[in-house]
Amino acid sequence: MTDTNKLDQYLEQNLHTSIEELKTFVAQPSVSAKKHGQPECARLVADALEKRGFQVTVHPTEGAPIISAVRRGKSARTLLFYDHYDVQPAEPLDLWETPPFEPTLRDGKLFGRGVSDNKGDIANRLLAIDAILADQGELPCTVKFLIEGEEEVSSTNLEAFVDSHRQELAADACIWEFGSVDFQDVPVQYLGLRGICYVELEVETAAMDVHSGLGGTIFPNAAWRLVWALASLKNEEEEVLIKGFYDDVIPPSEEDLLYLKALPDTADEYRTRYGVKKFLGDMQGGMDLNFSEAHKASCTICGLNSGYQGQGSKTVLPAKASAKIDFRLIPDQKPEKVLKLLRKHLDSHGFEDVKVTYLGGGSPSKTNAGDPFVQLVVNTAKDIYGMPMQIVPMSGGSGPNFIVQEALQVPIVSLGIGYPGSAAHSPNENIRLNDYLRSAKHLVRVLNAMGEGTAH
Amino acid sequence: MTDTNKLDQYLEQNLHTSIEELKTFVAQPSVSAKKHGQPECARLVADALEKRGFQVTVHPTEGAPIISAVRRGKSARTLLFYDHYDVQPAEPLDLWETPPFEPTLRDGKLFGRGVSDNKGDIANRLLAIDAILADQGELPCTVKFLIEGEEEVSSTNLEAFVDSHRQELAADACIWEFGSVDFQDVPVQYLGLRGICYVELEVETAAMDVHSGLGGTIFPNAAWRLVWALASLKNEEEEVLIKGFYDDVIPPSEEDLLYLKALPDTADEYRTRYGVKKFLGDMQGGMDLNFSEAHKASCTICGLNSGYQGQGSKTVLPAKASAKIDFRLIPDQKPEKVLKLLRKHLDSHGFEDVKVTYLGGGSPSKTNAGDPFVQLVVNTAKDIYGMPMQIVPMSGGSGPNFIVQEALQVPIVSLGIGYPGSAAHSPNENIRLNDYLRSAKHLVRVLNAMGEGTAH
Numbered sequence: 001m002t003d004t005n006k007l008d009q010y011l012e013q014n015l016h017t018s019i020e021e022l023k024t025f026v027a028q029p030s031v032s033a034k035k036h037g038q039p040e041c042a043r044l045v046a047d048a049l050e051k052r053g054f055q056v057t058v059h060p061t062e063g064a065p066i067i068s069a070v071r072r073g074k075s076a077r078t079l080l081f082y083d084h085y086d087v088q089p090a091e092p093l094d095l096w097e098t099p100p101f102e103p104t105l106r107d108g109k110l111f112g113r114g115v116s117d118n119k120g121d122i123a124n125r126l127l128a129i130d131a132i133l134a135d136q137g138e139l140p141c142t143v144k145f146l147i148e149g150e151e152e153v154s155s156t157n158l159e160a161f162v163d164s165h166r167q168e169l170a171a172d173a174c175i176w177e178f179g180s181v182d183f184q185d186v187p188v189q190y191l192g193l194r195g196i197c198y199v200e201l202e203v204e205t206a207a208m209d210v211h212s213g214l215g216g217t218i219f220p221n222a223a224w225r226l227v228w229a230l231a232s233l234k235n236e237e238e239e240v241l242i243k244g245f246y247d248d249v250i251p252p253s254e255e256d257l258l259y260l261k262a263l264p265d266t267a268d269e270y271r272t273r274y275g276v277k278k279f280l281g282d283m284q285g286g287m288d289l290n291f292s293e294a295h296k297a298s299c300t301i302c303g304l305n306s307g308y309q310g311q312g313s314k315t316v317l318p319a320k321a322s323a324k325i326d327f328r329l330i331p332d333q334k335p336e337k338v339l340k341l342l343r344k345h346l347d348s349h350g351f352e353d354v355k356v357t358y359l360g361g362g363s364p365s366k367t368n369a370g371d372p373f374v375q376l377v378v379n380t381a382k383d384i385y386g387m388p389m390q391i392v393p394m395s396g397g398s399g400p401n402f403i404v405q406e407a408l409q410v411p412i413v414s415l416g417i418g419y420p421g422s423a424a425h426s427p428n429e430n431i432r433l434n435d436y437l438r439s440a441k442h443l444v445r446v447l448n449a450m451g452e453g454t455a456h
Numbered sequence: 457m458t459d460t461n462k463l464d465q466y467l468e469q470n471l472h473t474s475i476e477e478l479k480t481f482v483a484q485p486s487v488s489a490k491k492h493g494q495p496e497c498a499r500l501v502a503d504a505l506e507k508r509g510f511q512v513t514v515h516p517t518e519g520a521p522i523i524s525a526v527r528r529g530k531s532a533r534t535l536l537f538y539d540h541y542d543v544q545p546a547e548p549l550d551l552w553e554t555p556p557f558e559p560t561l562r563d564g565k566l567f568g569r570g571v572s573d574n575k576g577d578i579a580n581r582l583l584a585i586d587a588i589l590a591d592q593g594e595l596p597c598t599v600k601f602l603i604e605g606e607e608e609v610s611s612t613n614l615e616a617f618v619d620s621h622r623q624e625l626a627a628d629a630c631i632w633e634f635g636s637v638d639f640q641d642v643p644v645q646y647l648g649l650r651g652i653c654y655v656e657l658e659v660e661t662a663a664m665d666v667h668s669g670l671g672g673t674i675f676p677n678a679a680w681r682l683v684w685a686l687a688s689l690k691n692e693e694e695e696v697l698i699k700g701f702y703d704d705v706i707p708p709s710e711e712d713l714l715y716l717k718a719l720p721d722t723a724d725e726y727r728t729r730y731g732v733k734k735f736l737g738d739m740q741g742g743m744d745l746n747f748s749e750a751h752k753a754s755c756t757i758c759g760l761n762s763g764y765q766g767q768g769s770k771t772v773l774p775a776k777a778s779a780k781i782d783f784r785l786i787p788d789q790k791p792e793k794v795l796k797l798l799r800k801h802l803d804s805h806g807f808e809d810v811k812v813t814y815l816g817g818g819s820p821s822k823t824n825a826g827d828p829f830v831q832l833v834v835n836t837a838k839d840i841y842g843m844p845m846q847i848v849p850m851s852g853g854s855g856p857n858f859i860v861q862e863a864l865q866v867p868i869v870s871l872g873i874g875y876p877g878s879a880a881h882s883p884n885e886n887i888r889l890n891d892y893l894r895s896a897k898h899l900v901r902v903l904n905a906m907g908e909g910t911a912h
Contacts, residue, residue, distance in 0.1 A: 033767055033770055034766070089766055089770055154769065198769045205732065205733075210882070212754075212784070213852045215732075217736065217752040217753075217754045219730065219732050219736065220735075221756060221757060223758075224757055228692050238673070270675075274662045274663060274666055275663020276661065276662045278676065298672035300677060302763050302770060302774065303679070304762040304763065305761070308547075308759040309760075311490055313609055314544060314545055314780070315608075315652070318759065324765075328673070350692070360769060396671075397669030397670065424667055425771065426665055426772075
């Protein structure tokens with residue numbers, strides 16, 4: 001048995017030092033979509049792990065380096081952390097109150113791109129490890145890290161890496177990058193992630209833009225071609241019209257539906273936080289919203305680009321148009337299949353001229369709520385939050401869990417520093433210091449429990 | 457009778473001086489869509505007119521200044537020139553071989569934004585006037601100028617100005633801003649312009665962009681709303697689906713159809729020049745293309761803007777989306793009516809959330825081919841081009857002709873320096889010096905004929 005009071009005290013006293021370390025991570029931009037600063041950020045994180053006595057390897061890939069690290073612990077059991085050091089682009093920059101890569105503390109929050117997703121969690125893991133090492137001089141179980149730099153661009157090089165390093169990464173359980181309390185401050189355990197298939201559609205109808213007075217009624221218009229192609233993909237009832245898209249969908253289990261029903265109503269929270277006036281399909285909230293958020297497959301336009309977008313009017317017929325599209329997939333839809341069905345759909349609807357570029361993707365994944373490690377993590381939360389974690393069978397987001405789950409056959413849980421106002425992927429991304437502290441406290445308990453062999 | 461040889465000689469000898477004057481106009485940016493540099497450019501043009509003994513007034517408006525100018529001539533007859541000193545935005549800048557506002561001569565061409573549309577024509581009129589004044593010491597007829605600075609943004613302030621200055625602008629005939637030879641070097645007389653109704657459609661579904669993993673299946677997506685609204689406006693057969701849109705259309709006259717049939721086939725030229733692989737509706741060229749280019753109403757997407765448009769992928773649900781739309785109208789469609797029908801269409805199709813902003817427009821206009829002034833201009837071309845001008849009953853473009861025609865009740869013809877490769881509204885806009893010279897030669901003949909009272 002360890003003295004958790006002493007550990008908690010250490011965490012409180014060293015919170016500031018840990019935040020300073022996090023700031024150095026955030027101040028180093030690492031925008032994977034722009035291939036900006038990833039190797040430099042990988043080096044920072046690798047150094048931080050080495051400082052804690054980890055044996056660290058920075059593996060070059062065709063994209064950004066992947067970091068693996070291990071430090072042996074007292075018990076034979078192994079816990080693997082998966083995180084990523086890359087971040088989303090910071091645009092639109094003018095909406096940030098303080099510059100995205102100059103992390104700033106105000107009102108008990110730290111602002112900056114990546115403070116929540118996911119650099120904050122990396123720093124938080126290190127703080128928990130520091131506390132245990134300070135107290136016990138060694139780790140209660142073996143701890144491994146797998147930290148990549150392309151999570152925000154669909155983890156292009158992770159699968160090949162994990163497949164060829166199964167032995168090195170082998171573990172009994174895995175803690176995934178994110179985790180958060182919900183809007184009522186209840187800690188939440190996300191047990192699944194939707195898959196994703198991210199594509200760019202491009203149309204080019206001429207060698208140059210043409211005066212719309214000349215071309216409007218005689219030349220094909222790239223923007224119109226794109227609009228019609230997009231409109232053929234999904235109707236106003238939000239049904240994806242690609243033949244076969246829903247064929248492999250497995251409905252949620254009865255157990256999952258019970259967990260879903262137990263979740264709080266997020267409707268008011270979403271209305272206030274995001275300024276959304278209505279939900280899709282006239283959903284009012286409750287179970288409808290919880291179900292739809294994560295247990296439905298989606299086709300989302302993430303961006304549209306064609307012709308003149310400046311101030312005022314320009315009478316031009318665009319030669320080029322493009323759209324970024326994000327399909328979210330639920331078990332057992334696969335991105336490779338969706339990609340094929342999409343191409344087939346476009347061809348059979350007369351859109352052979354619409355080029356499809358696959359920008360990345362991954363399968364959905366899911367850990368069963370009944371797994372002993374899930375129960376360990378869920379129950380150690382009680383000590384800090386006054387309640388066990390609330391189980392959410394699936395999250396609406398995506399990530400490369402499926403790669404680790406398929407290769408290492410481990411239960412995957414989430415535990416982290418987030419909260420619903422963190423604005424991940426948006427301007428003014430932030431974390432609350434109090435969440436940061438509680439997450440570290442939870443982590444030291446999970447690590448100690450792993451060492452005691454009380455589960456799994 | 458005047459000695460046209462002497463006039464031609466003057467024009468040839470002073471071509472370079474005139475091009476230098478044009479360069480000063482082009483070097484002064486005057487992008488109306490960006491409200492950039494218009495007053496400065498108006499001043500330059502006004503000074504140039506004063507130098508030629510014109511009585512010039514620069515009238516302030518709520519937008520850019522409007523220039524009116526008059527110089528009395530020998531006969532009682534009056535010729536009015538309509539031109540504009542504003543230009544289209546120069547973007548995309550990286551496609552220009554030399555900077556748009558640094559006019560550059562190469563290969564017998566002058567490159568720069570506005571060299572063709574329409575600053576080149578202004579300088580060209582001045583060269584013709586210089587030649588006549590040098591030869592005769594006075595103008596053969598009274599010459600007036602009406603030069604505005606908002607033609608590229610739908611001439612917002614022209615109508616009120618013309619309506620309240622009818623006396624001052626009164627004329628027997630009007631020469632409109634542009635004119636050109638066609639791709640076979642045949643001088644062309646455009647006798648009509650389509651109307652235009654330019655709008656921006658905007659959708660806003662939330663207060664901020666949201667992570668697509670969270671919002672994709674529960675929040676409305678501004679980009680999807682826009683795509684569906686757009687798709688409801690026009691089908692893939694190019695039929696505008698707005699109820700009542702075609703109600704006021706008057707089919708072309710038999711005479712117009714005969715002129716259309718006499719026009720050359722532009723198909724190969726368009727394929728080569730614009731890199732268009734196919735024409736709309738599988739048109740092959742000839743009469744089909746000539747008819748469709750100007751005698752059909754259009755609905756053109758000029759621009760699309762939503763969400764992430766950068767490199768790679770960003771998983772975001774856009775809160776905002778917008779499109780710029782250009783309707784081209786044929787007699788007797790009116791932009792005010794189209795605007796109302798559009799709003800009604802969106803409302804009745806469930807798109808009350810799509811905001812419509814009118815960015816400007818105007819009615820179609822048309823001068824009859826049989827008018828004596830038309831015949832004067834068409835026939836004086838023979839001396840320079842070896843053939844009379846080819847009559848095109850309507851041009852696909854738009855302009856505020858209707859304002860002048862309705863207020864002043866004058867025939868309106870076009871005469872200018874353009875050619876099909878001029879890339880008006882596009883990068884690398886240019887004119888050929890030879891066209892410039894021929895246009896000035898044609899102009900001096902028209903001015904002299906006006907003085908001799910041989911027509912109208």
